[in-house]
Amino acid sequence: MSLRPYLPILAVAVLLAGVVSIENSNAFANGMVTAMIAALAGYGWNLLGGYGGQYSFGHAAFFGAGAYVDAILQMRYGVNAYVAFALGASAAGLVGLVVGYLAFRAGLRGSYFALITLAFAESMRVVANAASITGGAAGTLIKLDPAPANFQFQSRLPFLWIAIALVAFAMMLTRAIERRRFGAYLIAVRENEAAARALGVDALRVKLQATVISAALTGLAGALYAQYFLFVDASIAFGPGISIEALAGPIIGGLGTVFGPLVGALALHALGELARSIAGRLPGVDLALYGALLILAVAVARDGLQGLAIDVARKWRVRTA
Amino acid sequence: MIAPLLALENLVKRFGGLAAVDGVSLALPGGGIIGLIGPNGAGKTTLFSLIAGSETPNDGRVLFDGEDITRLPPNARAARGVGRTFQITQPFAGLSVRENIAVGAYLRHPRRDDARARAVQVAERVGLGGRLDAPASDLTVSGRKRLEVARALATEPKLLLLDEVLAGLNPSEVRDFAPVVRAIAAEGVTVLMIEHVMQAVMSLCAHLYVLAQGRLIAEGSPLEVTGDPRVIEAYLGKGAARRLETEAAHG
Numbered sequence: 320m321s322l323r324p325y326l327p328i329l330a331v332a333v334l335l336a337g338v339v340s341i342e343n344s345n346a347f348a349n350g351m352v353t354a355m356i357a358a359l360a361g362y363g364w365n366l367l368g369g370y371g372g373q374y375s376f377g378h379a380a381f382f383g384a385g386a387y388v389d390a391i392l393q394m395r396y397g398v399n400a401y402v403a404f405a406l407g408a409s410a411a412g413l414v415g416l417v418v419g420y421l422a423f424r425a426g427l428r429g430s431y432f433a434l435i436t437l438a439f440a441e442s443m444r445v446v447a448n449a450a451s452i453t454g455g456a457a458g459t460l461i462k463l464d465p466a467p468a469n470f471q472f473q474s475r476l477p478f479l480w481i482a483i484a485l486v487a488f489a490m491m492l493t494r495a496i497e498r499r500r501f502g503a504y505l506i507a508v509r510e511n512e513a514a515a516r517a518l519g520v521d522a523l524r525v526k527l528q529a530t531v532i533s534a535a536l537t538g539l540a541g542a543l544y545a546q547y548f549l550f551v552d553a554s555i556a557f558g559p560g561i562s563i564e565a566l567a568g569p570i571i572g573g574l575g576t577v578f579g580p581l582v583g584a585l586a587l588h589a590l591g592e593l594a595r596s597i598a599g600r601l602p603g604v605d606l607a608l609y610g611a612l613l614i615l616a617v618a619v620a621r622d623g624l625q626g627l628a629i630d631v632a633r634k635w636r637v638r639t640a
Numbered sequence: 641m642i643a644p645l646l647a648l649e650n651l652v653k654r655f656g657g658l659a660a661v662d663g664v665s666l667a668l669p670g671g672g673i674i675g676l677i678g679p680n681g682a683g684k685t686t687l688f689s690l691i692a693g694s695e696t697p698n699d700g701r702v703l704f705d706g707e708d709i710t711r712l713p714p715n716a717r718a719a720r721g722v723g724r725t726f727q728i729t730q731p732f733a734g735l736s737v738r739e740n741i742a743v744g745a746y747l748r749h750p751r752r753d754d755a756r757a758r759a760v761q762v763a764e765r766v767g768l769g770g771r772l773d774a775p776a777s778d779l780t781v782s783g784r785k786r787l788e789v790a791r792a793l794a795t796e797p798k799l800l801l802l803d804e805v806l807a808g809l810n811p812s813e814v815r816d817f818a819p820v821v822r823a824i825a826a827e828g829v830t831v832l833m834i835e836h837v838m839q840a841v842m843s844l845c846a847h848l849y850v851l852a853q854g855r856l857i858a859e860g861s862p863l864e865v866t867g868d869p870r871v872i873e874a875y876l877g878k879g880a881a882r883r884l885e886t887e888a889a890h891g
Contacts, residue, residue, distance in 0.1 A: 500746045500755065507743045510732035517692060517726070519718035519747035519795055 324498060325491055328577065332487035339479045348475040352547055354588040355482035356540050360561060361568030361580030362489035363537030368566060369575035370493075370502065371529045372509030373428065377436030378537045378565040380418060380443050381411040383556030385538025386545040390459040391452060400470035404542045411538020412531045419530030423523055428512075437562070444557030458552030461545060470546050478547060485543065486581060489536055493577050496532075505529050506575070537565060560606070567609050571616045573625030582624050587612070643706030645670035645830055646691065646799055651700035653686055660686040661697070662854030670798075673821065673831045675845035675862070677838075679874060682851040684834045685727055688801050691832075692724040693717040704799070718747060723797030725788035727804045727834070731776035737763060738772040740787055744794030759794060766790045766820050782813045786820075793824065800824065802833040806840050814840055842866075850874070 339351050360382055368374050389407035392398040398406070422435045447453040454460075465471040472478050496502040504525045507515035512522050541561075545551045555561075564587070569575075572583025590612070591605035598604045620627040644667040653661040660683040668674060676684050689695040691702060693714035702710045709717055723744075732740050741759035742752075749755040763769050766786045771779070776787060785805045792800060802821070806814050818840055825831045835841045841848065841862065848865045850858040852874035858865050865871055 498752055500750050500752065503739070503743055503746055503752075503755075506735065506739075507732055510734055511730050513694060513714075514726065514730035514732065514791075515743065516714040517694065517718060517724050518744045518791055519715050520743070521713075521715045 324494055328487060328490045328494060331490075331578070331581070332483055335483045335486075336480055339483070340476065343476055343479075345475065348479055350588055350592060352475065352479055352482055354584050355479070355486050356544050356547070357564045357568055357588065358486050358581045358584035359482070359489055359540035359543065360537045360565040361572070361584050362486070362493060363533045363535070363540065364565040365569040365575065365580045366493065366496065366505075366536065367526075367529050367533035369569050369579065370496070370509065371505045371526060371533075373526060373529070374433050374566070375436040375533075375562070376433040376559075376566070377418075377438070377440030377562050378534075379557045379559065379562040380436065380440040381415055381534035381537040382541035382544070382561045382565070383440070383443055383447065383551075383553075384414045384534075385411040385541030386551045386556045387447060387453055387459065387541075388538075389542035389545045390461050390551045393461055394459060395452070400468075400546065404470060404539075404546060407542035407545070408535045408539040411541065412535035414538075415530045415532075415534025416527065418534070419527045423526050423530075437559070440557055440559070440562055444553045447557055448553035453551075453553070456553070458550060458555075461549040463549060471549070482543060482547075485539060489539075490577050490581065492532075492536070497577065501525065501528065509575075540565075563606070563609065567613055569623070571612055571623055573623030574621075576623070576625055579623050579625050586624055643703070644668055645705060646832075647701075647703040648687075648691070649701040649703065651687070651690055651702065652698045653683075653690055653695060654698050659854050661690060663700070664851070664854070664856050665700075666849060666856060666859070668799075668830060668832065670830050671825075671828070672846050673825045673833065673844050675841045675848040676832060676834045676851060677836075677841060677848055677865075678851035681853075683854040684851055685803055687851065688724060688803055688832075688834065691717075691799075692722055692801060718795050718797070721796075721798035722801070723792035723795050723799065724801040725785075725792050725803050725805055727807075729781075729784040729788050731779070731784055731787055733775070733777040735776055736773050737768055737776055737779070737787060737790075740776050741768075741790045741794050744791040747795045759790075762790050762794045765793070765823065767816070781808050782817075785809065785817070789820070789824075793829075797829060799830045799832065802831060802835075804834050804836060806835055806837045809837075818844055 364378050385407040388410040389403045392403035418439050465473050504520045508522050568583035569580045573579025594604050594608045646668040648666050651664045690697050738759050742755045745755040745758040749758050768786050850871050858868045858871045
């Protein structure tokens, strides 16, 4: 296996780690952690949506499963934080398997798939808000006990590094999938499912595998969220906000690309901060901005910011040549 | 007794009240180029879909290499060696020619490097060797037809179903393409082709099946079939029959 296709990813990760190590004001670090969590959720969504063409509106179902399982295992069963973290992501993968099986077995695609995923996320939100194991409407707190053994740190920096490392892992996983038969099959299913099946692609299996990996990655983001904020409740974990963030990042950054979700998440968070600083603490102003940007991305930049940058660079080169 | 490569037993496919395929039985021993002709709406493409698995029959069986594949999905049939092209070309539009063909090649070559190398070989066989990195959406009609064949061929089929790969090509393109089909068959792939371009059918196919209104009405060598009054009735029409007669008289 050649390392070359992975070098740009390493370079970006090192750059990010360097930037956060130099500029580590609390507000900046906080913003970066949130952006990295969103990017990670976006990488999950991008695998299924960007590469597989199956647009989920309910990735919160996986984010929430990761977050809740991470928190509940630690608080109710005394499981080690890192084990709980890994199990959180696995649980999300399992939820992905169930949702994917039900949706794809029934032959749902397009807006029907989007709706069924949204319905799953919403019903999980309602259940989490009422069940006792999740702490009901009060949510679940993870006990504050800063020690590296508990996946809790005195300063934000180590946590930020871990978040960046996980995003780098997601990018490498994406690249690795791109370069394997599985990735080629996934893209073939997105482009034309009937043609893919005629060429021997087991479309159901490919979509299911993609859903499981996608859900596990987004679940990882959820578990990371729980571990950072040490608190989960139903509307945070399973709310539509996180589903939108998971899809907005990749669409704005560049669908079905290795860097798109990161570019999108960073751009969205920077703009969100900017909007908040201009409009003050007007609630929902960042969400309105996301909406406007999504429409713009779909209307004028189908390949997202990354595609736009490549286009501009190409035009500029032509003009100067 | 060796089982035929493909055997259809009394296949029936109904869409609502219409029987698109109405009790078709045939057996291909394997090898050669076999033509499937018939007027529009005869059920030719539906028959292909029943063989390739994108449709399941209401009745009857499909046997491939002696095994019943009637209920298998298309991908499982491709794995057993049934390759097909689509009449309306279905390229993976966002992918390059090489990537398109590699999807087919991955079936027998799971490693990326092998599949991509195989894709290059196959592209050269169908005359797309110079367009490997072109986006599939940039291809001309003739290029898309070649891509359809290349992708199916990359799965290394035993039986290749070609659905009107010559339709829409100009006469010189047809002349260029015929040797490609012949070369495929020469390598041991059994080719079953639906075709309207009669000149090509006559020169390529050793054996023809004629389908009309969902039923097989005739089979035999091109000469036998075109002389068959039922075929002339159903497929060529009376005017064409007269023209053929005069041509025969002058030839």
